[in-house]
Amino acid sequence: MPRLLDLPSLRPSDRVQDPLLVRDVEEKSYAGGRFTILTLGNATGAIESAPVWDSDRAMVEGIRQGHVVQVIGQVGQYNGRRQLEISSLRLLPEGGVDFAQLLPSVGDPAPYWEKLDGWRREIGPRKPRLAAVLALFYDDDDFRHRYERCPASVAGHHAALGGLLKHTVEVGFIARAIAKVAGADNDLVLAGVLLHDIGKLEAYRWDGVFEHTDAGHLVGHVVLSALALERRLAGADPPPCTAQERDLLRHLILAHHGRLEFGSPVPPLTLEAEVLHWADNASAKTASLADALRDTDAFGEGLVAQRRIWQIENRRPYRGVSDWGSAE
Amino acid sequence: MPRLLDLPSLRPSDRVQDPLLVRDVEEKSYAGGRFTILTLGNATGAIESAPVWDSDRAMVEGIRQGHVVQVIGQVGQYNGRRQLEISSLRLLPEGGVDFAQLLPSVGDPAPYWEKLDGWRREIGPRKPRLAAVLALFYDDDDFRHRYERCPASVAGHHAALGGLLKHTVEVGFIARAIAKVAGADNDLVLAGVLLHDIGKLEAYRWDGVFEHTDAGHLVGHVVLSALALERRLAGADPPPCTAQERDLLRHLILAHHGRLEFGSPVPPLTLEAEVLHWADNASAKTASLADALRDTDAFGEGLVAQRRIWQIENRRPYRGVSDWGSAE
């Protein structure tokens, strides 16, 4: 595999001859006509194009978000900002594309699987029926293949290829700490961690663009997770667990958003569901704030973000830090 | 079948020798000991017992809500209120009881079935796959047997044997009117009406007492309905409908409470789901208000209820009416 073009480190007059993903297509108008600006990216980041004027319009005709294009051009600069001056742009066929090179990604999934499968091995001898339910999913290669690619959200926390797997392991790590302190059943909590978001495989698509599927819109990932469990259980003969156990697992899945107004049709009623809820929240919310703090565009020259950021409930975070005398 | 004792028409000195259902058991204390008051009912209504003193405590030992007892006694009066002075009370075996005689009931289900099955016959020729999904449930005698007994809530609207069936037909009747006005697909709306509450069969129990099951608590009737659909669809080969059609039905079920904070994990996004939501609300909310207006105890001598009634969001309804000159 050829080395990936490192977009953030491009400097004016650098030349580009690489496949890039079209992240956004914006049409703008001025008195004399209209022009188009593309946002092009790969796994390393993104860059905006220079305006494509009407005279070159044929070059971008039909190009849409999610397309992969072979781009030839040169980095220019306008008013202090880099822009990619495109001299040639060619749509690549869908088949030959490796989105892992072209979309934000959490990287190699192996270490996450190692952690996650390790938890399953712990559970196995202690709670065979619980392990059997998890195996319905996590022993299925097709499931694993999709699970290690799916993002954890389309535009919020862990919105990257593999983000769902990374988020799952983070939730598990936090949930173990909470479960220990709260005296909850660690195995059952971890099973909840592994099952709570499985419906995202049906709720999102990540083939060039992160979006909700129609089922994601109409049903929501919370219930899609419960339905996925129902389907796998219905297909297993004999049933791997009892009816009460099934209800406990359904509850873990359905209650993980914590409150009705956040999309859980029932609030947590067991200690394990409560632990899962807070661990999930802790992973998601702190990841969102960390993302917001990394978005240097939002800060300008100050320490306080200059605009409200919807991903963190319209707060304006503060990025000031101190060494607390460590260097003295 | 013997004639049912008409509890509301009992007068002081009337004698009772009938099977009654124990609706409530209240223990009260005074300085010299404790006494027990039973609330006893059948399909016609309910009556409170006179205090059962400690000296007679053996008579009520072990008697609990939901039990059916053979009662011998006489109606007395205390401070203007009737009370049943019990001279003998005997627990009846569970097997031989007809709860339809002992619990509030909507009466004969046949007219409701006639209406409902008529709707299915309309749908059949027009939308064969939709009719096929409905048939998975409504052609199943066991399902029908349970559906015509299940209440529509445990202590709110249509809390009676057969209440769910009656509510379903009411919602259908209203939904047809709304669908016509709104230009919605009448068949799909009616399918939503017939499916939206099927999970109540698993969420409630009605064997002497109306209560949530554990699954009802942990999962809720909204998602139980969606899971029931999933299970029947998973068991049908070939699938009676397409994946998109399944998502439309799932959505009708899940969105029928209208808002996340009311327990729907997704809000209505199709016109048919919107129609179903308002029809369901109209049936449930007006039934609750009608019930509140019939509760003469709440009014005393006035036209405005003397206390807030939780079933209607703590309102105090007004029962004043006028003939608007009709007699003149």
Place this chain on the structure above:
Amino acid sequence: MPRLLDLPSLRPSDRVQDPLLVRDVEEKSYAGGRFTILTLGNATGAIESAPVWDSDRAMVEGIRQGHVVQVIGQVGQYNGRRQLEISSLRLLPEGGVDFAQLLPSVGDPAPYWEKLDGWRREIGPRKPRLAAVLALFYDDDDFRHRYERCPASVAGHHAALGGLLKHTVEVGFIARAIAKVAGADNDLVLAGVLLHDIGKLEAYRWDGVFEHTDAGHLVGHVVLSALALERRLAGADPPPCTAQERDLLRHLILAHHGRLEFGSPVPPLTLEAEVLHWADNASAKTASLADALRDTDAFGEGLVAQRRIWQIENRRPYRGVSDWGSAE
């Protein structure tokens, strides 16, 4: 009357020489100056103009929303969208304009009146005093004249000439179904339907533009309806109904929004007010969702709307449909 120009069916190079209503005037700026875009419409729909440059500015000087103009021009195309290239534009005098040709309209009011007056005829013999109150308004030709033109909202549901009358009949149709199911007094419910929005005649204006009047802003249509009733009752001698009956009607009007936070100063306390509230909601909310689904611009090529739509509480509706095998 000359045939109305069908705006939606205009194609490039078609010529226009017709009176049109100015629905919107937008000024935009670019480096070399500013330009103006008009949105022009009639009862069939609307079309945007091509930019009117500064050189032609005199042509649009003084033109404002609500004006009627005689337009000569030709349909052009820009970037795939039609635009009307105006060669001449002349303000028409206010007097000779028929807004029914120029604004969105529900069409002929006669069928709605037939339905509505039929209800009044039902009420008459059964409840003479109730019919007498309704007659204070509905036997008044001036009231009828205004009522059959007034829109039901300025930018939401039934925002069209005659929209209020259409909405009234829809609410009545739904309310009859709910009243029957709920055991409410059908006549009183219908009276509420006919009175609940009469204040909109004073709250809105529809002379070229749909807007709130100052009274609409300062008082609101809910209370304006109650005040209109008060005024007509004060002018009737002898009073057509009793004081209690008047309070029941006032309550129907005031409670029809259902909750304080939605603008009703009192919540529904009678069964008839509850029925009216849900019928009104069902008509308004489903109409809004149906409108949103018809707005093809919001969907692009997908089945889910690409933006949140404020008229339906920021939901993104789904327009996917199925034939459910009807063609097989």
Place this chain on the structure above:
Amino acid sequence: MPRLLDLPSLRPSDRVQDPLLVRDVEEKSYAGGRFTILTLGNATGAIESAPVWDSDRAMVEGIRQGHVVQVIGQVGQYNGRRQLEISSLRLLPEGGVDFAQLLPSVGDPAPYWEKLDGWRREIGPRKPRLAAVLALFYDDDDFRHRYERCPASVAGHHAALGGLLKHTVEVGFIARAIAKVAGADNDLVLAGVLLHDIGKLEAYRWDGVFEHTDAGHLVGHVVLSALALERRLAGADPPPCTAQERDLLRHLILAHHGRLEFGSPVPPLTLEAEVLHWADNASAKTASLADALRDTDAFGEGLVAQRRIWQIENRRPYRGVSDWGSAE
């Protein structure tokens, strides 16, 4: 007029032979039967009776809240609390009762009228049409007679005979200060003060008990105030003010609760309505907190109230004070 019995200063073994108002009748039960406790009051305060046992039941038969009774008895003591041991109790005829002696009262209304009429005299020369509208009410002796008796609420702030008049003057006093600071039209603000609660005359009754009338329930005092204005204006020929002026006054009345969820169908949109709203709030809310701080029963021996008090939004007030060294 005979001297009023000072209830708060009664001491054990004092004898009572006075007319008192029945404020409450509570029936309590014990094993051997039931007993009744009356709360009896006059304008100075209230006292509870000793239990009236079944043997004396005839004495209290038919006695209800709001009755006036001639009581003969003696003050006893039970567990440290005073109680009135009744030896004779006789219902007094309705006609001969002076409720001003028997209900909580703000006392002589004259000083309040002086202040209020003074404001009207200020307005008169400056704004003749505004004064004319106020005169429709405040020059009417019947209106004044009722206004100086009506309470400002049934169980909240200023719940006393004359409370409405006192509250009106308080609001006016505060509103003048706010209007001056805010640059609002002082005359119009005062007119709003004088009109905003006139509907309470129809919303409350105070003939022995403070309660909502049916109209108070069904319509609410906010809209009753607007309707009262409408009626008086409809009866005045020629109209004392213009249509716009009428809308400004309607708005002052309707917006005075400030927000929809507090019962105002429109929020304040003029500076005068905003001033009125805050002045009304300041009078009502601080009066409620002052009442709560005076309720010594709520505090026990501590400085913080031992229970949440609903009249002040479930807060537990603090009654600690300091002399800040004034005595040093």
Place this chain on the structure above:
Amino acid sequence: MPRLLDLPSLRPSDRVQDPLLVRDVEEKSYAGGRFTILTLGNATGAIESAPVWDSDRAMVEGIRQGHVVQVIGQVGQYNGRRQLEISSLRLLPEGGVDFAQLLPSVGDPAPYWEKLDGWRREIGPRKPRLAAVLALFYDDDDFRHRYERCPASVAGHHAALGGLLKHTVEVGFIARAIAKVAGADNDLVLAGVLLHDIGKLEAYRWDGVFEHTDAGHLVGHVVLSALALERRLAGADPPPCTAQERDLLRHLILAHHGRLEFGSPVPPLTLEAEVLHWADNASAKTASLADALRDTDAFGEGLVAQRRIWQIENRRPYRGVSDWGSAE
């Protein structure tokens, strides 16, 4: 001091040669490049510049919000709006600037101090320890110097140099009226008035631009006020007041926003804290509405604002007035 240029009265072709404050710098783009528009102001108002094209870009390079510049130019007109055509622009050194000339200002602070210090003189003899606490701040010249400049908000009510002092005196004026009516301790209320916003000195900056400081963001002015009190008390030996008195003052400060969701960590629990809260609200909210009514740009030609104004909770105010016949 030279006469201040009166910006609102400038007319086309007037010449400008004055120091002005840069209130805003907006970069806009068009096809051929970008241009910059400056908003320039002084204490009399503000004016926008004509576009500064790329060719003159050097002139505005490095110019930022809060800078003071010496401007030479001439007033032009574009599309009916005035714009300042800048021929020369020079950054002035920070030292020699008098912001009182360049920022919105309440004007001479002396009358406000007179009122405020008068209140302190009243308190002194009556409550020496209370006066001593106030003196910790108000006898400190540095504190006074900053207090008379600080705005009361950065973009809401009293956002002007000296706005905090003016607001303080307004709150005091209103609070005295409420305290009198409510029977609250007037001295303690006034002390609360003088202390409740002292943290704004640390929460805001006003050196050319009104903004939150980092401490203002991280701590908030409510708690900064309490911390300022803590620090001054910690530095006073012997303590000027008792521990209970300190808690009463802390409470006055912390509770002045009235509710948790408005940023008060505790709700008002004393009568004085309640009075302060309503007085503060009355001053702030009516000032915001008065400001909104003065913003003629928001109204166009109508009486109702054409857009929702966030400073007054998204209301659209009404500016219609009447003389109520005063001229007749």
Place this chain on the structure above:
Amino acid sequence: MPRLLDLPSLRPSDRVQDPLLVRDVEEKSYAGGRFTILTLGNATGAIESAPVWDSDRAMVEGIRQGHVVQVIGQVGQYNGRRQLEISSLRLLPEGGVDFAQLLPSVGDPAPYWEKLDGWRREIGPRKPRLAAVLALFYDDDDFRHRYERCPASVAGHHAALGGLLKHTVEVGFIARAIAKVAGADNDLVLAGVLLHDIGKLEAYRWDGVFEHTDAGHLVGHVVLSALALERRLAGADPPPCTAQERDLLRHLILAHHGRLEFGSPVPPLTLEAEVLHWADNASAKTASLADALRDTDAFGEGLVAQRRIWQIENRRPYRGVSDWGSAE
């Protein structure tokens, strides 16, 4: 120290001769008089007394919540519940009482200190100024003495002697996991953990009864924590940290409740504050749910609690468990 009486294991006819803490004193009335029931407890649990009749009233005269009494009596049984029949009860002097024996307690604080001080030792070399701030409190023996006794709430989570210390260590344990996952500064997070609740030492009292102090009511523990930090910093010369560092610590303390409506005057704006908030929530909320599940009285014979429990937001938890086949 004598062995502690194990209250939960007492059986009928067991004799008691021990010091016990009066947890509650309830007076109840019946027709013939009143009686008193005491709830008596020690660190092992609690037991109710049999009724103390009027004839024995002298025995309980003056006994109040928080008193320690020497009790002689015998365990009886009434209606299946144990009750302590008291034959003698003597108030013990305040001095000689060891509350650690008489109140719920988390037991030996040493292991918690070991963990907590270990964290401080980690921080020391890495961030000397941060460690210096913590040392202002945690090197102070008096502070430690109080901190290891203070409960974490008066009636919610960790309401036990030493509960605050235990909760602190739990929060630290969870926070380390979240900080690691989120990439937050672990040292700063832990400093926040150690400081966030220090104000509870002034907000609560635990001398026989867990209650809010007056300062706790008037100021709240959140701000008391910030004030405590302010005071210690003001007393340290030279200041142990910079002004920015102080603001970061203030923010950690003030934002730990996460939202304004939960009592934080500012929401979390730094990553460390966000981590602290979720860790605090996770410890508190799961502890509350675990407590609720242990309250066997709430469940009766079922798996779902029979009443709503306010400590967990009125949920009714489910206590069903499964072994998931572990025994097979």
